[in-house]
Amino acid sequence: MGDVLPRSFARPGMLPPNNEFGIREITPGLAGSGPGGAYELVERMEYLYVRVVKARGLKWSGEFDPFAELRLGGYSCTTRHVEKTASPEWDDVFAFSRERIHAPFLDVLVRGRGFAKEDYVGSTRLDLGILPDAPASVQPDSSPAPQWYPVFDKKGELRGEVMMAVWFGTQKDSYFDSAVHADAAFPVDDKLAAHIKHIRYDVPRLCYVRVKVTEIRDIVFADKARVGEVFVRSRLLGQVHRTRTSMDHRWKDEENGHLFVAAAPFKDYLNMSVVGVKNGKEEVIGHVNVLLDSFERRCDARPINPRWYAQYNCPFISRSKELPLPAGIRQVTLSSSLTASQILFDRFNLMQPEGAAKIDKYSAKISVVLCLECGYKVLSEPVHYLSDVRPAARERERERNCIGLVELGIHEAFLTATRTRDGRGSCDAYCVAKYGVKWYRTRTVTDSISPRFHQQYHWEVHDHCTVLTVAVFHNSQIGDKGGLVAGDPVKDVLLGKVRIRLSTLETGRTYAYAYPLVSLHGGGVKKMGELRLAVRFSNTSTLGLFQTYAQPHLPPMHYHRPLTVVQQEMLRREAVTIIAHRLGRMDPPLRRECVEHLCESHALRWSMRRSKAHFFRLAEALEPLSAASAWFYHVCRWTNPVTTVAVHVIFTMLVCYPSLVLPTFFLYKLMLGMRNYLRRPKHPWHVDTRVSHVDTAHPDELDEEFDEFPTTRPPVVVRMRYDKLRSLNARIQEIVGDIATHAERARCVMTWRDPRATGLFLLGCLCLAVITFSVPFQAVALLTGFYLMRHPILRQRLPDVLANFFRRLPCKVDCLL
Template sequence: MQKSPVSEEFALKQTAPKIAGSGVYTGGDKLVCAYDLVEQMEYLYVRVVKAKELPAKDVTGSCDPYIEVKLGNYKGITKHFEKKSNPEWNLVFAFAQDQLQASFVEVVVKDKDLVLDDFIGRVTFDLLDIPRRVPPDSPLASQWYKLEDKKGEKIKKGEVMLAIWKGTQADEAFPDAWHSDAAAVGSEGVSRIRGKVYLSPKLWYLRVNVIQCQDLIPSDKNRLPDICVKVVLGNQAHKTKISKSVNPTWNEDLVFVVAEPFEDPLVLTVEDRVGPNKDEILGRFLMLLHTVPRRLDNKPVQAKWHNLEKHSLLEGEKKEAKFSSKIHLRISLDGGYHVLDESTYYSSDYRPSSKLLWKSSIGLLELGIISATGLSLMKSKDGRGTTDAYCVAKYGPKWVRTRTIIDSVSPKWNEQYTWEVFDPCTVITIGVFDNGHLQGGGKDTSIGKVRIRLSTLETERVYTHSYPLIVLKPSGMKKMGEIHLAVRFSCTSYLNMLHKYTHPLLPKMHYVHPLSVSQLELLRFQAIQIVSERLGRAEPSLKKETVQYMLDLGSHIWSIRKAKANFFRIMNITAGIVQVAKWFDQICNWKNPITTILIHILFLILVLYPELIFPTLFLYLFFIGLWQYRWKPKHPPHMDVRLSHADAVGFDELDEEFDTFPTSKGSDIVRMRYDRLRSIGGRIQTVIGDLAMQGERFQSLLSWRDPRASALFVAFCFVAAVLLYVTPFQIVVMILGFYVLRHPKLRSKVPPVSTNFFKRLPARSDCML
């Protein structure tokens, strides 16, 4: 069947970059061959350290020195110092050798002037004489060079300390170097274009169990007070239900997300609702989070009574007075949970908050960000379109950002990064962005992103593909370019990795003390806000809009397109049942007499020998799994525009999907009804998506989309078939019956192995926009 032009345009393409691809994971963080997933790029490095005894050029008897490093048409400039004859720069310039058209490099020292800068001296190097450095060799030592005048003669005073060598992007100086393609960026903007590695803050769930209060003193003693407790932590606030008593009881759990290092204190206020939108504070309690006990298991923390403080304003001054009112609390930092900042299905990490509960890694993920082609023009500069692209990759708590390639729609990064892997059923996300902070206070604009599920990758194999960057805009679906990646997943022990499929997806606390769906949605929103705020403090900062795009902040908002896509996913699952029903109808109607006779014979055998039913079924599944192996996917799955219904979406549906929330499309009544409809629709959309996910997981058992899971299931079918052949059927039924009807004391709160295995199977959600 011939593919349509639309499918070809948005399809994944195999590439053949000039990479080594021969690194082998040997355990820990050691890799035999570094930078073997990207193309090797040759650079000329010039380290400008400092100068001394520079001659005066101004009438004041001083100089304002700076240095130009010139190599053909490329020129790098340091910042200048005011009236300083012994300046220090400590700056490295990197010139890509494939763009050079010169035979020598010139280092010129100049004096900054208002009209015309004065020449102080220079040093010239022939490119043929420059040495090559290959890590792990130690850095090349800097040397003092005497300056020459324009005639090539040594000047009496003035020296500059330099180091110059040839190397690749594996050089330690590469990340902090001022690259030749960024010559137009001033010295103040260099920090905004450098590649960096970031770490998300460690997140915890803070559980505040508000039990009761005693001896509250309301201002009006002639009425029964309406008491509630308000708990505030930073920009998070929760309230208990209202209790009508001076000794109220709640026993409510309020859960917050907090990040280390802890900054904001926990503030509790006991309030009396004395009127509409009017609360009177009866007492206040403050606690610093570093004093809160950390809980690693399901054992409850001991509850404590705390004195409440009464605050009143007298003559403009705050006075504090302790009195007998008390509050009974149980507060703990729950380290047994995994704090979600991503969607559960797209998550790149399932480990609990406490490092004491972490298991050893099972392998290593290596990502080579090679290049991009055909990127869309994202902004205007000097009357023409331009793009300043960089990539961000997120896996677990580690975020990486490549350097920004200035003014190019076909940037080449050739940067390689590694992550430790603790679970194969996780997803790495790679996003491409346009740097909007080089010309002022603009925002970084998203160009597109790619998700890769590790369980769909074969171990020790290098995948090199060109991924289309597909986005949905108010005008419709658009391809924003392609990104070329190289990915390898290596493991230390194949058996340990297969054993992971039998473990619970989330830590034990999620099943012993589960959080509600609404709680998880709110806590995830708070976690994203905390992560984006903390990463925004780095230099260069990872902007809020970038973090929120990578973490799919608005993925839960209602969309007719998503609801239709999930509906048709369910229809696709039920299509198999319909086909079986049609086939059985054909058998009943003798459409194929030979097949019908064979089914009759099989039916008689199974009736006479019922113990053959289950072994025959598992053996049938075993052979289907082996047969389907021939069509297992050859490359990782990617965004499917047809599955997402992005290629047939109408204008009205797009207008609704990109509408603000709450809507701005009409009067207040229409807005209220419309938002309510979208909220309900969002829940329906989620339920439909979950149903579709379960069905697709059944399909993936024998589809070899996750080769390890399919191998485990096929092996299980074979073993089950053999065991059921040799075991009397009555014993099997008796054991199953007793197991299903077992006493609650014999049941574990942790899901069984079959459930854990099933929840780790891949669905087609990875391929949806």
């Protein structure tokens, strides 16, 4: 019976061969297995914590800025310096990995930093052998209270006291995230510590801003004898849009207006300028600055009424004086570039307060619809890589309740050296985990090609059809000999990233795998190492988990007022720019190139390799149809008589008992799914070099993929690529033309373009109508099926009558030049 049924999709494969780019399952020693626990998905690591709180009674000249220096064997780090004082307060925490400690003592030196030299105050030494070991079960608040330690100079005289706390702990300690991990091969000062520490980034809440200009009245030109064309230019930060040029100063036909991207707390200003055009020259007539926070918020598709604003021109109004407003008139605060108040008008009347500077009675008034589109989800990443699908409105976030929890444990990495330090390969690596509005950056493990992170994070899940992204970067801000790079900062290097789709994970199961870090560049594909992760998805609401499959993937506004593909891509680039700007101002900053890599900002660039990959993906997805067609062809040709006879029997049963058609189809799908369950994939998806077509890509194709826009390649190379693209498009053009020809022939059969063919077709329709009316349907279906599956003896090699008839129908290819 297995030979009778057609082959379905390719059987779900097991783990791919253990090649260079394959994933490997690992068995780390995890601390626990319960969901929601802290640091249960990573191995236990012990650290020496040193908390330097403050100092008092320092006996010195007081002309320097005091700071504390910690020395532990070959490791050295310093606190931040405090301006001239004898009682400085630092409250800095440092952590040293216990497995790297080889010294029995910890030395703490108090120094003073001056303009050209440093002053030594004194030091104290602590014996690490008397410290108790880290307990097996560490509580977050288990750190000891700080104590005062005396500070002696080189002569043994007391020079003051320093308050510190020293203890052994693990990652569960409350100071782990804020501590500076100072076990580096070079000294770690306060400036370097700010660029290597762990941090959580909160992505700003983004919202679309809709601006729709409807009408302008009372425009005054410099040349008052003319009435010219005008347009309105709207500007929000670096985003600029303009209306079309209009003679009647109305834009009723622009129904949707323009969209901008803004970030909470919406303290920026929208600038609208009315510009006149004459003989190709532009003249700014007036402008308005409106605070975003004053816009009306819309969460649904309800209409927004337009408002009238005064267009002020600088020559007609004083900038130095704020206009007083009467009661009932709303004031819109302006930016520092324009101090004049913006007055909200009645629909046609301009109100002027008493005692205010005189406003030109012909000052322009602009009618505009301004609103914050809080019902949309601002897309900062491709739709198929979304990590959060909730809308911008906080009140609408409740519509998608929390259905689970995803936990991620970043264990360790084994990397390729990205730099040379002291004659050996080295790397300064850190990881960034992105999901939803919470991004986590691990500490930078300096001077190591096998960094051990062992940090765990968790996120609430509101839609499990989302993607968790983990990327590994090389911190290029650290110099070869330690410290920060002097001069202009350089870009951090992406070593690779891992994407985990939560819907492919079994609930409650812990996935621990070593993922290869694959990097693609103009020279080809290269493995930069591997990253070991543990991830677990646990659901808190089984009913809500299954209900998400019936909900739309995006908020309702994306379907009520859909955005075009061009709009989505343009707004996505602006959203990435805003996120990069906000996260770049944090300490430590997340650099722009890191945000772009995490958000896939270059996903829509032209690539011959990606085009081939998508084509073969489509061919593989349609393979079951091709396999079914080939199977039916062999049935009709009686390649296996047993199979053909069995198909005849099954076909006769289904025709005689049509009520069994749908039950049989669904039972077949049920049994096929149950069979595939035994062969279901046990391992998560990862980068597949075969599907990506990086192994077969030509070097010139990769060089073209990483070319900038506009191109920076020589004209000869650009001409060669253009010719190659023309030849490819010629083949695509031929295929599209053949499809259009067949579609036109099917349509022309009823248009009497060929009167004889249309007459024959209508005569055939009449005969078939009479036959199907007089003959039972089962008999017609059986005769049709038996005719299609007739024996090869009854066939001929020539095309049949219907194919010949269809081939002779006319098409519009005769109309082409």
